[in-house]
Amino acid sequence: MQKQLQLLLIFILFPIVLINAQGLLNQKNNFTRQDTLRGSITPEREWWDLLHYYLDIKVDPDNKFISGKNTIKYKVLSANSVMQIDLQTPMKLLKAVQNNKELDIKHDGNAHFITLTDKQEIGATNSVVVYYEGNPREAVNAPWDGGISWKKDSNGNHFIASSCQGLGASVWWPCKDHMYDEVEGMKISVNVPSNLTNVSNGRLTLVERIGDTKTYTWVVKSPINNYGVNINIGDYVNFSEVFDGMAGNLDMNYYVLRDNIDKAKEQFKQAPKMIKAFEHWFGQYPFYVDSYKIVEVPYLGMEHQSCVTYGNNYQNGYLGKDLSGTGWGLKFDFIIIHESGHEWFANNITNKDVADMWIHEAFTSYSEGLYLDYYFGKEASAEYVIGTRKNIVNDRPLIGTYNVNKEGSGDMYFKGANILHTLRQLIKDDEVWRKILRKMNVEFYHQTVTTKQIEDFLSYETNIDLTAFFNQYLRTIQVPTLEFSHKKKTLKYRWINIVNDFAMPIQIKIGDEEQWITPKAEWQTLETPSSKMPITIDKDFYIETKEI
Numbered sequence: 373m374q375k376q377l378q379l380l381l382i383f384i385l386f387p388i389v390l391i392n393a394q395g396l397l398n399q400k401n402n403f404t405r406q407d408t409l410r411g412s413i414t415p416e417r418e419w420w421d422l423l424h425y426y427l428d429i430k431v432d433p434d435n436k437f438i439s440g441k442n443t444i445k446y447k448v449l450s451a452n453s454v455m456q457i458d459l460q461t462p463m464k465l466l467k468a469v470q471n472n473k474e475l476d477i478k479h480d481g482n483a484h485f486i487t488l489t490d491k492q493e494i495g496a497t498n499s500v501v502v503y504y505e506g507n508p509r510e511a512v513n514a515p516w517d518g519g520i521s522w523k524k525d526s527n528g529n530h531f532i533a534s535s536c537q538g539l540g541a542s543v544w545w546p547c548k549d550h551m552y553d554e555v556e557g558m559k560i561s562v563n564v565p566s567n568l569t570n571v572s573n574g575r576l577t578l579v580e581r582i583g584d585t586k587t588y589t590w591v592v593k594s595p596i597n598n599y600g601v602n603i604n605i606g607d608y609v610n611f612s613e614v615f616d617g618m619a620g621n622l623d624m625n626y627y628v629l630r631d632n633i634d635k636a637k638e639q640f641k642q643a644p645k646m647i648k649a650f651e652h653w654f655g656q657y658p659f660y661v662d663s664y665k666i667v668e669v670p671y672l673g674m675e676h677q678s679c680v681t682y683g684n685n686y687q688n689g690y691l692g693k694d695l696s697g698t699g700w701g702l703k704f705d706f707i708i709i710h711e712s713g714h715e716w717f718a719n720n721i722t723n724k725d726v727a728d729m730w731i732h733e734a735f736t737s738y739s740e741g742l743y744l745d746y747y748f749g750k751e752a753s754a755e756y757v758i759g760t761r762k763n764i765v766n767d768r769p770l771i772g773t774y775n776v777n778k779e780g781s782g783d784m785y786f787k788g789a790n791i792l793h794t795l796r797q798l799i800k801d802d803e804v805w806r807k808i809l810r811k812m813n814v815e816f817y818h819q820t821v822t823t824k825q826i827e828d829f830l831s832y833e834t835n836i837d838l839t840a841f842f843n844q845y846l847r848t849i850q851v852p853t854l855e856f857s858h859k860k861k862t863l864k865y866r867w868i869n870i871v872n873d874f875a876m877p878i879q880i881k882i883g884d885e886e887q888w889i890t891p892k893a894e895w896q897t898l899e900t901p902s903s904k905m906p907i908t909i910d911k912d913f914y915i916e917t918k919e920i
Contacts, residue, residue, distance in 0.1 A: 403776040409456070409483040410540065411726070411777030413552055416456035416485055420446040422548055422555040423497065429545070430563040430585075431570070431605060433530040436522050438463075439505035442546050446499070448492045455486045455500065458542035458549035463506035465546055470500045482542060508544040511535060514671035519543050523670035525607060525629050530568060532605040533669040533681060538726065538779065541598035552724040552820050554595040562603055563587040569608040571627045573601060573679045574662045592678070593661045595818045597722050600677035604667045609633050615644045615664075618656040622647065623663040632668065635686040640666060642708050649746035650716060650739065655810035658720035658818065666708065673707040675714030675736075682707050696759030700744055700752050713739035716813055724820040727772035729779045730846065731826055734770070734788020741789065750802070757793045758911055760786040766849040771823060781849075790914040791845045797879065797912045798841075799834055808833045840874040845914075852876065853916040854891055858907050863898040867891045868918070878915065881908040 408414075422444070429440030444457075459465045460482040468475045468486045478485040486500065509519035515535035520543075523531040534544055542549040562570040566586045574592035608627040615622040624643060628636040643666060647657055657664065662678040669681040672691070684691060684707035694701030717735035738757070745753035768781035770788060781787075799805045808830070815829060823846065831838040844852055848871060856865035863882070867874055870893060877890040883905035889898065909917050 401773075403773070403778075406481045406483070407776040407778075409480065410458065410549065412775040413550060414456055415452065416454050417548060417550060417553070419448070419450045419452035419492075420455060421449055422553045423447055423557075425547065425555050425558045426561075427545055427558070427601070428561045431532065431603065433522065433532060433565065433568070433605070436507050436510065436520070437505070438508055438520075438544060441501055441503045443499055443501045444548075445497065448494050448496045448498065450494060451492065453488045453492060455488060456548070457484045457486060457502055457546050458482055458540065459484060459502075459504055459546040460509065460540065460543045463504055463508055463542075463544065463546075466503045466505060468500055468502045470498070475500070484546075502546045504546050509539075511671070515674045521670050525670075526631060527607065529607040530565070530605060531607075531629070531670045532603070533671065534602045534604075535669075535671060535674050535681070537599040537674065538777070540777075541601055544603075545601070547598050549598055551597060551722060551726060554597050554722065554818075554820060556595050558592040558596055558601065559589065560592070560601070560603075561587055561589045562605070564605050567607065568605050569627070571604045571608060571665065571667045571679065573677055575623075594659050594677070596677050597719065597820075600675070600719055602674075602676040602679055602681065604669055604679070604681060606668070608668070611637060613644065615647055617647060617660070618651045619660045622657060622660055625663060625665045626667075627665065628668040632686065636668070639686040639705060640708070642705050643712070645747070646709055646712050646743065649743045650713065652746055653739070653742045653806055653809055654716045655813045658715060658813065664712075664715075673711050675711045675718050677715065677719040680708075680711045680715075682711070684708075695763065696756045697762065698755045698759040700748070700756040700759070701740075703748065703752075704740070704743060706740070709740055709743050710736060713743075720813055720818060721816045722820045724822050725774050726777050726779050727774045728821075728823045729772070730770040730784040730788050731821065731823065733784040734792055737785045737789035738792040741793065754793070754912055757789050761790055761914065764790070766851065769848060770846045780846075787845070787914070793912060794845075794876075794914045795830070795834070795838075795841070797910070798836060798877065804834075840871055841876060843871045844874050844876075847871075851914070851916045853918055854878065854909060855918045855920060856907065857920045858900065858903055858905075861900050861903050863900050863907065864895055865889060865891050865898070866895045867893055869916075876913075878913045879910040881906075881910075 424445040426443040465484045476487045511519040511521045514521045518535040518539045521533050525531045536543045540549045541547050560572040563585050564570050566584050570588040572590040574590045577591045578589040580587045607630050609630050610627050612625045626640050659678045665679045666682050669683050672683045673681045688705050689702045690706040713736040718732035723729055723731045741753040741757040744756050763786045764783050770780040770784045772778040772780040796805050827842050850869040853869045855868050875892045877888050879888050882900050
């Protein structure tokens, strides 16, 4: 878990650290070669395009050991003969094979450089098989300090799950571990003891009994980011339903521990309600072909694509708490709503560099309010989002450092949601706002994106130059402050604590009359009927005020 989020926990007195802020890096500013190898598009990565993974592994719970291979299918984009594959210690990359020839591997920390002997023709499709084994890093405090959680359920059965956002998928399997290049499809075969079930992404296509073990094979037909790939192993029981959604029938499956099935059948009634609300706001669920699943795990939860993991103890709120302090946060199960929101923002629209992870977390945190909006109204949504502001610390900008696998501030959740709530006010038309969110998920369908792409898209679709707006809220820790005075029937006002060219309009009330004003860095004036009329600033805007 990042240090800034740990401080956030202490600051707000209870654990509201949000699910997906894995322990990327602490707040260091001196980066190593390993940081660059992990976080940049190296020459040994950029020459080949991922097409398909076939991850075929055996999990030995008693010894906390994983072994197996990954067949990596790729397309050659440019001339090169050295391929970077990532696998973190203490896991060991044993060998690499192409066309029945074992290849030379140069190990450089967690990066492994494979020299290919066959000519790599531009445009050709080739495969390389990498074999590996080891005791993967055990999660200390999943999902924030992630890895593999090796736990037991209340009946003494093994209860195992992966969680590796930020830390990297290469903590437990060998892959091209960078967000920019999503594999186009994947097969996952996991061999486990026969009394256990493995649940992974996509659809279950085969279960094979092999002695006292079973192999579960899952197939993913959509592009998927590395950290979204997961294994979940336990004494699971399954129930399901079919949701009549925008793209027809959506298969919804639920895997829970045997003793929890009754609680799950009640609590998971929120899942189809979530799909209905989010298809309204964001458009079609992005992975009909791969279905939708919720899987119980021995940690709080995460947004694994088509395989959302759940550990919120079958209660509303965040472990029973309301993150907003308004009461609205107890109207829904935080993990079901938040982690499923990531199917649109993180899994459908994915940041190319983790420095832009605000894209995932801001929109998904905002989705919690939109869920409330759909079922309880706009006022409930606004109260919830505004209520979360007390958790913003403004310690660092929301955008992190590029090319070294470093995210921005944990404020990307609450501050991010309030930025989008503010933007909604500037648009002044909720139907237009909804159409923008839906178009965004079409425009960037199954793509990796940059902050600039999102900024440019929103500026174009809103017909507002949002350059200064995003510079202010994403790249600084300054909260724009409205400084004003109301004397002698004159309202004087201006922005302070702002970037160049910041001139965001806001809505105010003079007495009971609503009015828009456009403060700038220079003093503006407005004549009023009486200096005794109170000036009320609309709380929907994420700003501070200073009356002088």
